[in-house]
Amino acid sequence: MKDYFKYFDKFTFALLILLTMSGIFLIYSAGFPLKESNYLKQAVWLLFSLVVFFVIFSLKIDFIFRNAFAVYLVLLVILALQIFVGHISAGTKSWFRLGGVNAQFSEFVKVPLALYLAKLMTRFELVSWKEFFKLLLPIAIPVFLIILQPDMGVSFILCSFILLIILLKKIKPAVLIVSFLLLLIAGLAGWNYGLSNYQKNRIISFLNPMKYKTSIGYQVIQSKIAIGSGGLSGKGYLKGSQSQYQFLPVRHTDFIVSVIGEELGFINTAILFFIFFVVFYRQFKFNFQSDEEFYFIYLFNGLILFQFLINVAMAIGFFPVLGISLPFVSYGGSSLLSFFIGEAIVFRIKINNYLT
């Protein structure tokens, strides 16, 4: 037990808590004009997440990997059920009542899927058609189910696993080229037949924000104005005109970066980003006991990095607004809990490294 404490990565853990706390601090400002109490809910979620964190942390890695696939399957069943009997909230069915608390189950797919994929990846040396298909299928099923929710954000984030697999595994070039072409065709078909107008609008308005001033492109403009007008040191906490006079949309989730950018300026935004950098940077420096640990660490951290990047890019108009939150910082209990579960496994892998 003493060793556990000694080798536990207290510094990274503190940074994660710091990120979440600063998130609560920003959520308070985001909810200030309408006197929303989201920050309190988020604080409760943080406490709950910490409890779960230590529960997961206490489990054996073997046990975790062994049961990941079962958890993954259970989640798929829940997601499928949701499509039929969904509780509708904010235009998506992805929120599900769980003992009186809204839970977004799509968020919980991230970790079990990463675990399962990591396990699968250890089985193939060279990825050809058959193997590639075997790796894609477990991603494609939840992506498909989550699109039906509809939750473009999470399904898009899950697709980052495909990119990570391509980067981490040796894949036959022919497979890459053909699947790229198939993706292109699927994209065009999806655009014409699959996407709803609401989703298309989001993408069009990204391409031409000025033309859609009263629609969704307006959000991006307002977000850029918020960040840009913040300057070096910001307009002051609770004093950003863009957020306090509500020009910024969905401030507590998608555009939390704009709140810190406007009210606390470049200095504090850069500090926040630097904390993220340090958290990521500290995730590579250890020896792995098994290949699946290695793959999991990269898949999970890759996913967080991907989500982080998309969210930040969204806030400055480099990417369409898809409803993707900033990991640890944005409001959203399910997302926070899911990330802390993943981190618990990361911390466990890390500590195993020292204890053996």
Added chain:
Amino acid sequence: MYPNKRKLSAAYIKKTATVSAVILIIIFLGIFAVFWNIQIINNEYFRRLAIRNITRSIDLMAPRGLIVDRKGVILSENKINFTLYLVRENVVDMGKTMRLAGFFAAKKNDAIRKIIARYKKYPQFYRIPIKSNLARSTVILIESRQDEFPEFEIGIEPTRTYVFDNCAAHVLGYISEITEAELNQQEWKGYVMGDFIGRSGIEKQYEPYLQGVKGNQIVIKDNLEKIQKIESKINPVIGATVVLTLDLELQKFIEGLFADRSGAVGVLDLQTGGLLAMVSKPDFNPEIFSQEMEKEQWLALSNDPQKPLQNKFLQGIYSPGSVFKIIMALAGLQEKAISLDTTVYCSGSQDFYGRVFHCWNPNGHGTVNIFSALQNSCNIFFYNLGKRLDIDTIARYARMMGLGSTSGIDMANENTGLVPSSAWKMQVSKQRWFPGETISVAIGHGSLNVTPVQMLKMIATVALRGRMPRLHLLQRIEKAGQTIREFTPEFSRVPIDEQNFQVVIEGLFRVVNNEGTGRAAKIAGLDICGKTGTSQIIAKENPNYKMLTKEKRFMPNSWFVSFAPKENPRLAMVVLVENGGDAGAIAAPLSALIYKKYFENERLL
């Protein structure tokens, strides 16, 4: 614990870690660079956009200056008005907005679309006035549910009101919204769509003074257009006060006398040349122009045969009839065509150039001289005088006395009337002047045309023995208690000897006081001098004359021009009653009532 489980080489793991670290560093450096660019380099640009988001600059309409009479009684002022504005920038669904606008303003969609189209060159955040004089219930409805209608705003602004409704309508004039065409003109530089400008009367004449200075308010608004606070405010400045020479009490009295008759009256203060009253009947309520007028209302006004919109005092053109004999007498005396000893025998008619001309009195006036000719308005005497003078001499004197040109009063759109001459006839009909035509002109008929204001100026010049006053309505303009412009009386000399005026004045005195044609104007204690004029609309020679003149519209116009008292005159007056019939029976007694009212008020009688 599970050493056998790892197949990946340590070198591969290390390489992956290194590559990942490099990628991470590049990504984060990129993010820092992008944020530096947005937040530091472009800070000023975005800061301005952020300010522009929350601030709104709102023009505050300035109240127009007051128009008051000589005693300070307010004739024209401002009242509170609620205006419905549309801000296109905040429109979410144009169809819904159009439906709401139609409902709030009680207007057809086409009408609203037309209004909006006029502002297409203005920025999207510009407030377009959709309707003024909004009903209170609509104001409350919109204000209480502002969240639901962010595109609509209510403005509280001054609007023009005329305290005594129709009273002095033609003097005050009216205002209406500036048109697109006018905005492009140099004259209206600095005005914007939605501004009101003076269209006639004093409102037009003194527009630059009456127009106040707009104020401005900068407010902080949230994204639902709710005003959070007022950042700064520059109050509008009311326009200058225009003080008129008009005497409201006299004006109202005369308008009352006229009742539903049509015609014109001018009363002049001979000491200053200022008008104490200027009446044109029928009249209208100028306030309807400051509001939105229905098409039917406009058509009714503009097509009325009695022409209520016309200022008959300045614009009405009439044959002067016997009033012109004053000018004939002055011309004859000055040109020495007649003297005090000249007599003419009037038998009721006389032959000139092979045609018989009649006196109005078929029994004739017997032997008449200049005094009795004026007193009884004997046509035969003036026919003979006309024969002795040629048309061009008559025209010269008519012009000298102010006919054929505008009077120069401080009001726009005055008519000049017409003074015929041989050159004029040659130009118009390419024919020489026939001497027989001069005979008609000698008694104020023929092609001769005058306006009531010219007659007033003429009689004023007679009263002042050849000193011609400059007529005016403006007494002074006051701004913040300071007089910034004041009218100083101006007189010019007419080249006619004073003794000739004395002769004519004696004749005009007898018209009223010696059983002349204007005896109905006589008042005990006041020496009124005047001249009647009954100008035919249909020639007496017309075979149907008797029958036609039974119809009101063919009845002759009645003139009475006068001044009082005879010595040191104070007041000059012209009264014209359209289709009034015999002047001695209508225009003269009306004048007497006006004199009585004025001199009693001034405690001079």
